Amino acid sequence: MKVSYLDDAFFSRLETLALNLRSNLAGYFGGKHFVKTYGQTVEFSDYREYQLGDDIRRIDWNLFSRFEKYFLKLFTDERQMQVQIFLDCSASMGRFEPKKKAYSMATAAAIGFLAVHNMDKLTLNFMRGTRSENPFGTIVGKTSFFRAIGELENLPLVDDVDINECVASCPDTGQNNGVTVIISDFMTDSNWKKAVDYLNYKHRQVLLIQILSPEEIDPSYDGRVHLVDSEAPDLMDERNMKIKITKAALAAYQEAFGDFLKDISDFCRKRDVGFISVNCDTRIERVLFSEMLKEGIMS
Amino acid sequence: MIELLIPLGLLxxxxxxxxxxxxxxxxxxxxxxxxxxxxxxxxxxxxxxKLPTNTLRNIILIICQILILTSMALILTQPVQNTQDYTTANDVIAVIDSSASMRTQSLTNGTTRFQRALEKAKQVTNSTAGRGGTVTVIMAGQTANYLTLEGRDGNVTSALRVEPKFASDIISQLDKMIEDPDTYCSYAKADSAGAMELCEGLLYDNPEAKIVYYTDTNYTSVPDQVTVEPIREEDNEWNMAILDSHTELFDSYYTVYVDFVCYGESAPLQIMLDVTRLTRDVSGMGYSEFTTVTHVESDIIFCEDGVAKQLAFYATTSEEESDNYINNGNYFYQELPEGQRFTDYKEIKVTVVRPDASDRNADCFEQDNAFYIYGGTKEVINILYASTIPNPFMVSVLNSIRSQYIDYWDIRLDEKNVVNQEYPLEGYDMYIFEHFAPTHKPVDGVCVLFDPPMDTPGEWAINVRTNAMVGNFECTYGEYAKDHPVLNNIDPTKIGLFTMYTQLDYERSKFDALLSINGDPLLLSSKNGVDQSVILAFSVHFAAIAASNYWYILWENILNYYFPITMQKAIYEIGEVISVNSRASALEVSEFENGIYDESGSMNPESSEPEPYEEIPISLAYDKPCSVSIKQTSYFAGVKHLSLDFYVRMPEYESNIFAQEDELARFEIKNEKINYLDLMIWVAIALVVLLLLEWWLQSRANR
Structure with missing residues (x-):
């Protein structure tokens, strides 16, 4: 069953929103993001005394007449940011659950749209195995964006993903120049936390979005079952497991699942990393207009 | 031991x-x-x-499910527990016929059938004890019972499944009975059905037990479980018998009918009558009563073996009747000559003899050679009817009652018109005074005052206030009328109108008011010892009751109330319950073994002390043939001792010492064991428990 959220109505609802990035980023010239550095915009920021070498055209003569000292008028600078999206393309993201795949695609597209809508650079990295692929290059402008989005729905989801390797192997992770969004279910044995640390080292603002299916949050099956992992190549793979699901087993699952989320959440909080965990049964508008606003990544 | 009734259920x-x-x-x-x-x-x-309970639980679950299926299969098989104590073919149940015919003696050795049966029972007891089997002895007499044993320690027990070590108790008891057969053999018919019923109960416990029935009756069909041991010796036994005898009254003379028979031989027989009569001598200076005996002998009649004959001793006979008897070879008549005819009798002894034998009276079974007839003297009720204006209603109703009850009462009515006749005030059983009351009330009978006059003496315990209450009155029940015998079958609302009645007061302690008009007593009754009287406070001339059948019913009830019929019959069978009522205050019952009177008319000695009774009515029953005399002592002092007799006879069937019957009473011994304890309920309970356990284990398994 093919599920898709990407239509005109979806994107038109996003036009009123913008990404809210940290102001200590450097970015590139141009763009719409206010930063702490002073620039040539019309947005007043501060005064400082004239120093030798300053452009005398920027002296505020009104203040000179009042204090008989030379002060320069400073203005806020606006920069262009780089928005990098790392999308988990492993089988667990929707091989057996098309809705989860469509939900993750829609989330990536929404963030990408906000980026290009605010004249930022957008990079879509698809994580496969230990590598990340960037088939569309740097996307600037909506035309390029929509062309890239058109290909998203045909994106194959296979194998497993090592997020750390994928992020580390990315040739252009940028440095202090934007936000990196990792969209995954984070149900992997790979050490994705190293990837987050790496991005922090690169002074990138990081946002983790966890997409989960209802079955993962609250399994509805019981009895003696042979659980086959979607990333397992065959039935004999060690990732598969035979288990008798009883009430006690379900309770243990809920406890493990809660601790799993808490671990991610605690990790992100310590590193000032944004983290959103969403159920793909939740309406996507609620994620965009509620959860992301609450997290402060959107405004 | 558990057995399965439907083994196929194991499938x-x-x-x-x-x-x-x-x-x-x-x-x-x-x-x-x-x-x-x-x-x-x-x-x-x-x-x-956790502890590794899963595996254990799964194993228990499987075992539980297997047990559930096993329980269901067991329920299909209907499991039972055989509670049978034991089954062995060694056990013997000896049934001994102790009927009257077993008293038959052999001509060769003089032993009775009963003695021979006991000897055989001894033999089977010995042989059974030798095999280690138990012995049960049942005596089939008037009722069937287990033989009573007197143990060495004096305890009385029943011969029921007696172990071999105690077989000697049975032997000694049988020896005792052989020595005194007359005491232990009954005079009744054998209760073979009851004996077989007892056997049936024993066979339920041990279906393989052997039943041996020692009897003189031949059975055409015998149950498989029973072996009949014939006791009779057909070549050495014969019996002549009086089967039945009775009298009928023709033209004031009695005719005696005698049914007799000879079994085992064809022989010439002769019937003899000894008629004992009460004769009154009124000649000379006084009145005296004495008994006389008239001896009558019949002609010799040849009896074929087993063919019953009837002989009638007639005083007079019509041609038609004599033709009937002459034309039939089994019926004979013999006219009683003048002087031997009789109009009443106290006792008739009927005997049968064989004139061609050396001992005319001897046969193998002597108990049925004599028969006694009583009832030739009825209860006399002397009634005096004294009236100033005698009315035909009174006389006719008493005559009607006399005709109706002629078999029980000899009502002698003496009618007096007091206007021109003397009337006695003693010597009667009932006095009826109409329209007047004598100065002195009689004290030796029931007094009836009919239409009492104003000057009724105080002895009557009434006070007449108004002699003639005129009008149209309907009577109702009096104060004590409920269920009073005098009002049996009388409905006061249907009696009719009274146009005049006598208004009187009465002593409530003496009388019961049975009928009343406007609260005034109409019919009073008293029965308190010697004070027995009836007051009818109306004149028959002014009452519609005289023209209705209630008039007859009323007087019938009065007579039945004050003179209840002592016995319904003069002959009863052994074991029959005899109800004896009496007009008297007390009874004395005497038994006579060989008739009440001897050949000279004197009374025979009583076989036991007379037994007095004061609670009347009484019930009697006898276990051997005898004559019984009931002497009644009247309430009225110094007068009237009434005496009535009856005969207790042996069953007619027992005279046939070569009896043949079709079928010995059958009993149903079911092939399947019936002494089972049904275990299905227990298996069902186990099944329910297992189901609950399985459900609980399943619920635990899903946790």
Whole structure:
């Protein structure tokens, strides 16, 4: 069953929103993001005394007449940011659950749209195995964006993903120049936390979005079952497991699942990393207009 | 020991392999494709460490399910526990016929059938004890009972499944009976049905027990379980017998009918009558009564073996009757000559003899050679009817009652018109005074005052206030009328109108008011010892009751109330319950073994002390043939001792010493064991428990 959220109505609802990035980023010239550095915009920021070498055209003569000292008028600078999206393309993201795949695609597209809508650079990295692929290059402008989005729905989801390797192997992770969004279910044995640390080292603002299916949050099956992992190549793979699901087993699952989320959440909080965990049964508008606003990544 | 009534139900156990097969082929795990097993693997660390009860629980669950299927199969088989104590063919139940015919003596050795049966029972007791079997002895007399044993320690027990070590008790008891057969053999018919019923109960416990029936009756059909040991000796036994005898009154003279027979031989027989009569001598200076005996002998009649004959001793006979008897070879008549005819009798002894034998009276079974007839003297009720204006209603109703009750009462009515006749005030059983009351009330009978006058003396315990209350009155029940015998079958509302009645007061302590008009007594009755009187406070000339049948019913009730019929019959059978009523205050019952009177008319000695009774009515029953005399002592002092007699006879059937019957009473011994304790309920309970346990284990398994 093919599920898709990407239509005109979806994107038109996003036009009123913008990404809210940290102001200590450097970015590139141009763009719409206010930063702490002073620039040539019309947005007043501060005064400082004239120093030798300053452009005398920027002296505020009104203040000179009042204090008989030379002060320069400073203005806020606006920069262009780089928005990098790392999308988990492993089988667990929707091989057996098309809705989860469509939900993750829609989330990536929404963030990408906000980026290009605010004249930022957008990079879509698809994580496969230990590598990340960037088939569309740097996307600037909506035309390029929509062309890239058109290909998203045909994106194959296979194998497993090592997020750390994928992020580390990315040739252009940028440095202090934007936000990196990792969209995954984070149900992997790979050490994705190293990837987050790496991005922090690169002074990138990081946002983790966890997409989960209802079955993962609250399994509805019981009895003696042979659980086959979607990333397992065959039935004999060690990732598969035979288990008798009883009430006690379900309770243990809920406890493990809660601790799993808490671990991610605690990790992100310590590193000032944004983290959103969403159920793909939740309406996507609620994620965009509620959860992301609450997290402060959107405004 | 547990047995299965329907072993085919064990096929239900085939479901157990099916269950095991289901366990073997059912898929162990269902494949479920999920996104990731990552969290499930994490959850393994969170599983609480528990004892490895799962395997144990699964094993118990399977065992439980197997037991459930086994229980269901068991229920199909209807399991029972055989509570049978034991079954062995060594046990013997000896049934001994102790009927009257077993008293028959052999011509060769003089032993009775009963003695021979006891000897055979001894033999079977010995042989059974030798085999180690138990012995039960049942005596089939008037009722069937287990033989009573007197143990060495004096305790009385029944000969029921007597162990071999105690067989000597039976032997000694049988020896005792052989020595005194007359005491232990009954005079009744054998209760073979009751004996077989007892055997049936014993066969329920041990269906293989052997039943031996020692009897003189030949049975055409005998149950499989029973062996009949014939006791009679057909070549050495014969019996002449009086089967029955009775009298009928023709033209004031009695005719005696005698049914007799000879079994075992064809022989010439002769019937003899000894008629004892009460004769009154009124000549000379006084009145005296004495008994006389008239001896009558019949002609010799040849009796074929087993063919019953009837002989009638007639005083007079019509041509038609004599033709009937002459034309039939089994009926004979003999006219009583003048002087031997009789109009009443106290006792008739009927005997049968064989004139061609050396001992005319001897046969093998002597108990039926004599027969006694009583009832030739009725209860006399002397009634005086004295009136100033005698009315035909009174006389006619008493005459009607006399005709109706001629078999019980000899009502002698003496009618007096007091206007021109003297009337006695003693010597009667009932006095009826109409329209007047004598100065002195009689004290030796029941007094009836009919239409009492104003000057009624105080002795009557009434006070007449108004002699003639005129009008149209209807009577109702009096104060004590409920269920009073005098009002049996009388409905006061249908009696009719009274146009005049006598208004009187009465002593309530003496009388019961049975009928009344406007609260005034109309019919009073008293029966308190010697004070027995009836007051009818109306004149028959002014009452519609005289023209209705209630008039007859009323007087019939009065006579029945004050002179109840002592006995309904003059002959009863052994074991029959005899109800004896009396007009008297007390009874004395005397038994006579060989008739009440001897050949000279004197009374025979009583076979036992006379037994007095004061609670009347009484019930009597006898276990041997005898004559019984009932002497009644009247309430009225110094007068009237009434005496009535009856005969207790042996059953006619017992005279046939070569009796043949079709079928010995059958009993149903079911082939299947019936002494079972049904175990199905217990298996069902176990099944329910197992089901509950299985359900609980299943619920635990899903946790």
């Amino acid at each position: 239900g156990l085939l479901s157990i392999p099916v269950l095991i097969l289901i366990y073997l082929i059912r898929p162990n795990f269902q494949t479920k494709y999920i996104s990731s097993t990552f969290v499930w693997k994490l959850s393994l660390k969170y599983r609480k460490r």
